[in-house]
Amino acid sequence: MTDMDEATRLDLYEAMLRARIFEKRTHALFLEGLVRGTTHLGTGQEAVAAGFAAAMEPTDMTFCTYRGHNHTLLRGAPMEALMGELLGRETGICGGKGGSMHLTDVTKWAMGSYAIVGAHLPVAAGAAWAATVRGTGQVSVCFFGDGTTNIGAFHEALNMAVVWSLPVVFVCENNLYMEYTPISAVIPVEHPAADRASAYGLEGVIVDGNDVDAVFDVAHQTLAKARRGEGPSLVEALTYRHGGHSRADPGKYRPDEEVEEWLARDPITLYRERLESMGIPGTLLDRIEEAAAAEVEAAITHARTADEPDPATLMTDVWADGGSAWRR
Amino acid sequence: MTDMDEATRLDLYEAMLRARIFEKRTHALFLEGLVRGTTHLGTGQEAVAAGFAAAMEPTDMTFCTYRGHNHTLLRGAPMEALMGELLGRETGICGGKGGSMHLTDVTKWAMGSYAIVGAHLPVAAGAAWAATVRGTGQVSVCFFGDGTTNIGAFHEALNMAVVWSLPVVFVCENNLYMEYTPISAVIPVEHPAADRASAYGLEGVIVDGNDVDAVFDVAHQTLAKARRGEGPSLVEALTYRHGGHSRADPGKYRPDEEVEEWLARDPITLYRERLESMGIPGTLLDRIEEAAAAEVEAAITHARTADEPDPATLMTDVWADGGSAWRR
Amino acid sequence: MAEMSYREAVARGIAQEMERDPAVVMIGEDVAAAGGVFKTTEGLQERFGPDRVRDTPISEEAITGMVMGAAMNGLRPIGELMFSDFLATCWDIVANQIAKTRYMTGGQVTLPLVLRTANGGGARFGGQHSQSLENWAMAIPGLKVAAPATPIDVVGLMAAAVRDDDPVIFFEHKKLFAAKGEVPDGEIVGTLGEAAIRVRGDDVTIVALAAMVPVALEAADTLRREHGISATVIDLRTLVPLDTTAVLEGVAATGRLVTVEENPRLCGWGAEISSIVAEEAMWDLDAPVLRVTTPHIPLPATANLEDLAIPSADRVVEAVLAWS
Amino acid sequence: MAEMSYREAVARGIAQEMERDPAVVMIGEDVAAAGGVFKTTEGLQERFGPDRVRDTPISEEAITGMVMGAAMNGLRPIGELMFSDFLATCWDIVANQIAKTRYMTGGQVTLPLVLRTANGGGARFGGQHSQSLENWAMAIPGLKVAAPATPIDVVGLMAAAVRDDDPVIFFEHKKLFAAKGEVPDGEIVGTLGEAAIRVRGDDVTIVALAAMVPVALEAADTLRREHGISATVIDLRTLVPLDTTAVLEGVAATGRLVTVEENPRLCGWGAEISSIVAEEAMWDLDAPVLRVTTPHIPLPATANLEDLAIPSADRVVEAVLAWS
Numbered sequence A, B: 001m002t003d004m005d006e007a008t009r010l011d012l013y014e015a016m017l018r019a020r021i022f023e024k025r026t027h028a029l030f031l032e033g034l035v036r037g038t039t040h041l042g043t044g045q046e047a048v049a050a051g052f053a054a055a056m057e058p059t060d061m062t063f064c065t066y067r068g069h070n071h072t073l074l075r076g077a078p079m080e081a082l083m084g085e086l087l088g089r090e091t092g093i094c095g096g097k098g099g100s101m102h103l104t105d106v107t108k109w110a111m112g113s114y115a116i117v118g119a120h121l122p123v124a125a126g127a128a129w130a131a132t133v134r135g136t137g138q139v140s141v142c143f144f145g146d147g148t149t150n151i152g153a154f155h156e157a158l159n160m161a162v163v164w165s166l167p168v169v170f171v172c173e174n175n176l177y178m179e180y181t182p183i184s185a186v187i188p189v190e191h192p193a194a195d196r197a198s199a200y201g202l203e204g205v206i207v208d209g210n211d212v213d214a215v216f217d218v219a220h221q222t223l224a225k226a227r228r229g230e231g232p233s234l235v236e237a238l239t240y241r242h243g244g245h246s247r248a249d250p251g252k253y254r255p256d257e258e259v260e261e262w263l264a265r266d267p268i269t270l271y272r273e274r275l276e277s278m279g280i281p282g283t284l285l286d287r288i289e290e291a292a293a294a295e296v297e298a299a300i301t302h303a304r305t306a307d308e309p310d311p312a313t314l315m316t317d318v319w320a321d322g323g324s325a326w327r328r
Numbered sequence C, D: 001m002a003e004m005s006y007r008e009a010v011a012r013g014i015a016q017e018m019e020r021d022p023a024v025v026m027i028g029e030d031v032a033a034a035g036g037v038f039k040t041t042e043g044l045q046e047r048f049g050p051d052r053v054r055d056t057p058i059s060e061e062a063i064t065g066m067v068m069g070a071a072m073n074g075l076r077p078i079g080e081l082m083f084s085d086f087l088a089t090c091w092d093i094v095a096n097q098i099a100k101t102r103y104m105t106g107g108q109v110t111l112p113l114v115l116r117t118a119n120g121g122g123a124r125f126g127g128q129h130s131q132s133l134e135n136w137a138m139a140i141p142g143l144k145v146a147a148p149a150t151p152i153d154v155v156g157l158m159a160a161a162v163r164d165d166d167p168v169i170f171f172e173h174k175k176l177f178a179a180k181g182e183v184p185d186g187e188i189v190g191t192l193g194e195a196a197i198r199v200r201g202d203d204v205t206i207v208a209l210a211a212m213v214p215v216a217l218e219a220a221d222t223l224r225r226e227h228g229i230s231a232t233v234i235d236l237r238t239l240v241p242l243d244t245t246a247v248l249e250g251v252a253a254t255g256r257l258v259t260v261e262e263n264p265r266l267c268g269w270g271a272e273i274s275s276i277v278a279e280e281a282m283w284d285l286d287a288p289v290l291r292v293t294t295p296h297i298p299l300p301a302t303a304n305l306e307d308l309a310i311p312s313a314d315r316v317v318e319a320v321l322a323w324s
Ligand SMILES: Cc1ncc(C[n+]2csc(CCOP(=O)(O)OP(=O)(O)O)c2C)c(N)n1
Pocket: A067, A115, A116, A117, A118, A144, A145, A146, A147, A148, A149, A151, A173, A175, A177, A178, A179, A245, C029, C058, C060, C082, C086, C089
């Protein structure tokens, strides 16, 4: 177990709360009609994002999915710019062009949120390959869901990453469901990722995705392995989304007992208990929560008061020259 | 071990010889320029095609690749029509439209040769699914190569076939090479198929693909399992192509010792030795060989003397109405 | 005669065909127990059972490949791709296998299958969940292409697609799911390859598809009321077969043609129609053929930009007035 | 100045860029140790080492996805797809990821990458290994498209593609691999978006691409010799950017336009050009715009049928004479 000082623990707690409150408010804004289109919240899965982000070096790369608010935020993307993107404002991190499913901040090495299942696994491997060719020492971390383990790109990326011994950590956030269908209905094995690892010459690593210390520890080990040049890891983090798959989905297809059981294992509540049992005063933890809440409200105000994107930007940034001309 | 009578053994021997001589002459015709485009020969891999074809029921379905002459012939497709297709004549089994890579005879349930790696695995699974929905009792057998185990469609098809417990037997003909690259260079496991089986809840079945009796036996067992409703099997048959990948490829990228070693394990020579050791007279085996040779020459003559396809057929059979109209 | 939404019409059309023919089955992601993420297949599994209406893993190559294989062995399967954008994840199966197998086998293989998919923009979903891809399918020999604009056409074309012995790519437009229309009781069977003249006029012919049909109709209305220009509006309904007769008659009658495409400009279906008219009816034209399309850009997520990108009635009106 | 085949020009162009910039790397199936199944990458691994020229598994989604990821992290990668038909097996990565990521991220991500692929028919390979798919790529906003017709353009456009900061799909035509041409020594760098006028004439403009350029030139020669018709032949060289200036000037000068496309008809690049001319230069036209294409069918394998399918000089001549 990587030994952690109190400061690190408080950072992890703060990170999870920032993500939690960000998502909670995002959901409210969606129901208000201020966030349009769709959202896929990471509520309940914060420990995975927080544990890995805390263990990564600043120039390590994150590749995530449409369920990527947590990951992008915790790599350090400015909250106003993320909220601005969700509200489709010119202050948005992608200028409003990406929306909830495509949050990206390359300045923080948050290399994109990908909305088509599986596509970003080979992309993450490619970025890791470039790191080896260029000798940058970077590691790619690629987050995806349980359902993603059944698409071809998963198989192709895992095989190639291992054969080329690339510095990439594949993290399957197993939240037990695809959209509305349980993963158990569509795989013949128990663990969608871990039980496939041997097909790629890897050992299946399973971690309690609701225990941020455990995630932090696995992150350290797998990142270190990658940096030592020993190639990829495939981590399966067992977790659960508190809400539905997306938008206003109430998630009614999930048995009540299952939901209760998992809500009782809320990664943030669990961690608060652990921290208090270690003698950290609740008042301090409360202040962290209040600060996070204040930060989110400030980000919302900033986004609400921002303008819509300039109509002229419709035709910008198709090409590297900034424009969109297809003829001459 | 399924017990086999002498007649069955002689059939297997004859089948391998028919395929061998067909391919040998096809190669010569390619070098002569009579067979245009490309060919991918099954020379050396006849035991896999013969063993399975002999074990299959008449309405069981075969799905194979561009390296599919063996499989299509041994399901009973008329040799003249196959040779006609290779020579691009109107007597061709596909009227000259398919060519070497697309030999198909649906009347014999040879459901097609597919030229893009991996695509036919889900197709074979789908045909098996229809068999269960319609209760026909058919089994699908899908042949593919070692290199095919790294493409996404392999992964998607295996997973879905097992989850739906479909009557399909997946047969990987591991001939150690993709085109010019050894499979060992691009996978992190020893057995491209068998070592992936557990990812789909299957046991990895490995068979000596140059021992036609062993293949026949595995075919019986896996077909029976499928017919009992116990779902798919994944069989890895270890074999070797005597020639290059395609066309005039001399296969020089393969170490001489390796080639010699495998040529010494020619499935036909081995089987002849076994049959003779069982007391079957060599003269009888010679007669089988002569008959096969005569059949191939007759097929070639038939094809050579046939006409090119009627130019009018260029515009036929895009649609089920026989035509190709896209407008009205 | 009942009012029904475009969304409900999808399930109605599928149910009509499953009722009629036990060979009709349907698979896709979340289509069975959950009734589809757009609720277009609600109630079908309850009604026809888990063997005929089935959920799949997230494996588009397997979904489409299995639909192809099932069609080869006696079924008339329907496969759903949740968003048309995902056609790209199984394009080899669709464009190289399903489309070409009949021809390459000299007519031996018949593939009576339908691939249904939610298509189009306007939902603020961003560049990977908003594309209008009818032209992708139109460009592939061996595929038929349907894209209904009304609930009754959803039912009729669904029936026609299921009964057709060739592969049909069936585009259901997200923006139209909530749209309502009258749908008579009893069996409804449409025809692939028959455009619908939604309005007849003398001055200009406007050709549209799917969600662009209401846009064209709104434009025609404005043109009539505010500019005294009377337009014929043709809803193509299917791109393959393509009702060139209707288009050429429209051009002959009005001497003007404007196409309204939701897809990005280059190689869209409007280009094909424009080229057919340029080739066969140039002398009928009193003005250049104009195409109103989404610019050649990916679709942005945010509302004000997406609304600028997708053709609006105003842009159609402008195009018509450009040559009046 | 050396004579060199189109095939050799591919390796020459890649070598020139790898020599210049250590960030240029190449991956693909059988491209390294074996030098490519078409021998277009021969000698590159020996010269630049196994880290920069690397063989992959048969995993097109991984090849293209890794090329994308590598481009995001400081390399200028070249990926090979052995046959352009295989673009379908990784179309999501190409059309949905590579093409759209810059726009969707508001310009944050730059993807300086090249996907090379052997394209086109005439080799008797049948329907799944013979397609001309430039129009698939042209239809996707965010992709640039090159399809050289001569050895010198192979080198020049390869250099331009590698140096370009946007994704370029680079189509190498199988039928042209053996074609020879003069290629000057020293660095050669072309320009994306500049068509080449191969012949100038007064009576008709013929627009072609890749293997259709020699076909168009043969037709122009026949027209001149046997019919006294002088044709301008434009080799587009790239479809995106599209040199509409050259096409419109040709139309203005000759009043007639014929496009020659190897792809099946519907939604081919010629349709786009025809629609541009119909929209912007209709008054310059003295005759309908004609498109000579492969019919809307998959390509057959056998020689006599394939030769009937792909546009020939005779068919181009006929098209021109139809309106003379
Ligand atoms: C190729 C593809 N197929 C289907 C979808 C639609 N879809 C979006 S999210 C999702 C479920 C993904 O499940 P999982 O991988 O477990 O991730 P989670 O949403 O649970 O985080 C599906 C089917 C998609 N985006 N891409």
